[in-house]
Amino acid sequence: MEEQLTKNESFEYPADVVFVTVNGRTFIIVGTAHISQESTDLVRQVIEREQPDVVCVELDEQRYKTLSDQHRWESLDLRQVIRQKQLMTLIINLLLSSYQKRLGQKLGVTPGTELLEATKAAEALGIPVALVDRDVRITLRRAWNSMSFWEKTKLMSSGFIGAFEGEEISEEKLAELRQTDVLTELMNELGHFMPVLKMVLINERDTYITQKTRETVGEKIVVVVGAGHVNGICQLLPAGQPADLAPLEEVPPGSNVAKIIGWGIPLLIVSAILYIAVTQGAAAAGENAAYWFLANAIPTAVGAVLALAHPATIIASFLAAPFTSLTPVIGAGYVAALVQVYMKPPTVKELQSAGEDAGKLKRWWQNKLLRVLLVFILTTIGSLTGTVLGASEIFSNLF
Numbered sequence: 170m171e172e173q174l175t176k177n178e179s180f181e182y183p184a185d186v187v188f189v190t191v192n193g194r195t196f197i198i199v200g201t202a203h204i205s206q207e208s209t210d211l212v213r214q215v216i217e218r219e220q221p222d223v224v225c226v227e228l229d230e231q232r233y234k235t236l237s238d239q240h241r242w243e244s245l246d247l248r249q250v251i252r253q254k255q256l257m258t259l260i261i262n263l264l265l266s267s268y269q270k271r272l273g274q275k276l277g278v279t280p281g282t283e284l285l286e287a288t289k290a291a292e293a294l295g296i297p298v299a300l301v302d303r304d305v306r307i308t309l310r311r312a313w314n315s316m317s318f319w320e321k322t323k324l325m326s327s328g329f330i331g332a333f334e335g336e337e338i339s340e341e342k343l344a345e346l347r348q349t350d351v352l353t354e355l356m357n358e359l360g361h362f363m364p365v366l367k368m369v370l371i372n373e374r375d376t377y378i379t380q381k382t383r384e385t386v387g388e389k390i391v392v393v394v395g396a397g398h399v400n401g402i403c404q405l406l407p408a409g410q411p412a413d414l415a416p417l418e419e420v421p422p423g424s425n426v427a428k429i430i431g432w433g434i435p436l437l438i439v440s441a442i443l444y445i446a447v448t449q450g451a452a453a454a455g456e457n458a459a460y461w462f463l464a465n466a467i468p469t470a471v472g473a474v475l476a477l478a479h480p481a482t483i484i485a486s487f488l489a490a491p492f493t494s495l496t497p498v499i500g501a502g503y504v505a506a507l508v509q510v511y512m513k514p515p516t517v518k519e520l521q522s523a524g525e526d527a528g529k530l531k532r533w534w535q536n537k538l539l540r541v542l543l544v545f546i547l548t549t550i551g552s553l554t555g556t557v558l559g560a561s562e563i564f565s566n567l568f
Contacts, residue, residue, distance in 0.1 A: 186215060187399060191407050195389045196382065197221065198403065200396035201283045208283040212393055216290040222387025224291040227378060227394040228284050229302045236285045247515065247541065251507045256545050287393040301381035301392075303374055303417065310420045312369040320365065373417050375401030380412040431497030434560065438495065441563050449566075457563050464562065465490040465555035469501050472551030476544040477534050478505065479512035486548050494556045502549030509544045513537050 185200040185208075199215050201208035216224060228236070250259055291298045313321070379402050382392050394402065405412075438461065446454035469490035473483040485508040490501040515537035526532035526539055533539040 182215070183211070185211065185396065185399075187403060189403055189406050193388065196392055196406055197390065198392045198394065198399055199287075200399035201393060202396060206282075209286045212283045212287045213290045216287065216294070216296070216391055219389065219391060220294065221296060221389045221391040223297045223299055223385045223390050224287055225299045225301045225378075225382045225385060225390060225392045226284050226287045227302050227398065228288075228300045229304045230300060231305050232281070232302070233285075233288070233300055236281050237288075247510050247538070248507065251503055251510065256503070256506060256542060260542050260546075284393060287391075299381065299385050301378050301385075303377045307418060307420060308369060308374065311373070312366055314421045315365045315369055371397060372401065374398065375405060376412050377414060377417050378402060379405040380414055382406070383411065434556070435495040435497075438560060438563060441567055445563075445566060453566070457566055460562050461559040462491040464559035465494045465501075465552060468551035468555040468558070469505075469548050470551070472547035472549075473505055473544055476540060476547045478509055478540070478544045478548075481512050482509045482544060486551075490548075490552045490555060494552055494559075500549055501552035502545040505548040506541050506545040509541050513540070515541070 187198045187200070189196045189198060197215060197219055199212055201212060226233075250256060288298050375398055378392075378394060378398060382390065382402070383406065392402065442454050442457055442461070445457055466487045470483050470487040473486040478486070482505050486501060486505045489504040493499055493501045493504060526536045533543045
């Protein structure tokens with residue numbers, strides 16, 4: 170197999186542009202920083218100068234629409250997101266978006282501009298564009314489902330801490346960020362204590378992007394990707410054996426341990442109350458059932474109050490929690506979020522500003538979309554707290 174890999178093939182290009190020749194096909198890989206104006210200019214320069222047969226871009230249909238459609242939030246069906254239990258995916262997306270957006274404001278460019286610029290430059294020249302990244306929803310769900318409970322806790326803690334940090338970034342740090350794929354660097358940092366994230370968000374996507382690029386038609390292909398993907402793609406492109414992408418497009422089922430716990434705890438609670446009824450009488454069983462109800466209802470309602478939820482949401486949280494805690498099918502947080510959406514639907518303006526507002530703590534109570542997410546988070550915490558309190562009391566009364 171013929172292979173050639175050269176940096177700075179043209180003296181006018183910086184080291185971010187790598188030429189890889191495989192079996193007579195030339196792949197020009199442009200490594201970019203997702204919040205760099207220099208990257209945006211470089212992308213257009215390479216495409217206009219090289220006039221490739223096709224331009225491959227590190228985007229999927231969903232992210233492409235997000236970048237290109239300024240009115241994308243108007244079509245967000247928040248009720249459908251809640252029904253499909255995708256609120257955690259939305260929260261993670263907003264936190265990462267907020268992180269990039271804050272850096273982008275300091276660097277004077279919108280995150281992802283260089284990717285969108287690649288599509289515009291190609292279209293202006295009549296060059297086909299191939300979106301070669303995996304569906305971002307699959308990527309996030311694979312990442313989420315692949316993590317243990319403690320890894321999810323660490324991720325959320327890291328996300329919230331990073332989202333609300335107000336520290337100033339030095340000029341030296343800004344200069345470093347201009348030369349870096351910031352999202353990849355963030356994922357690499359998380360990967361030190363959460364290897365599964367790096368595997369799903371970086372390594373798997375290297376394989377996916379490479380194979381989709383290899384499948385394009387043409388002798389000269391420009392590939393625009395984040396700088397963190399360049400080395401992986403350069404190593405994978407010359408491989409003769411095509412990668413099977415089907416396993417990478419599947420969403421793994423949740424942990425069996427989580428399912429066992431999800432169904433096991435309710436079964437134990439109900440069994441314990443029935444046992445108390447048999448051994449201690451109906452009155453004792455009724456007292457324990459009432460304790461379970463209040464132990465779940467009160468903390469969950471308190472969570473809704475702390476989120477400044479609508480009164481109907483608070484009542485719904487109070488009534489739903491004792492029953493949702495006895496089934497893993499739906500949680501109190503989703504019931505509360507759905508009621509909040511019906512009672513206080515976000516405006517288009519609030520939907521559009523959610524990514525920016527997510528980095529400001531007080532805006533979580535002011536922006537109606539973020540308040541829905543806050544209702545979900547705090548009522549979920551309240552429900553979990555109530556489950557622990559209720560179960561502890563009932564089990565202590567067994568004998």
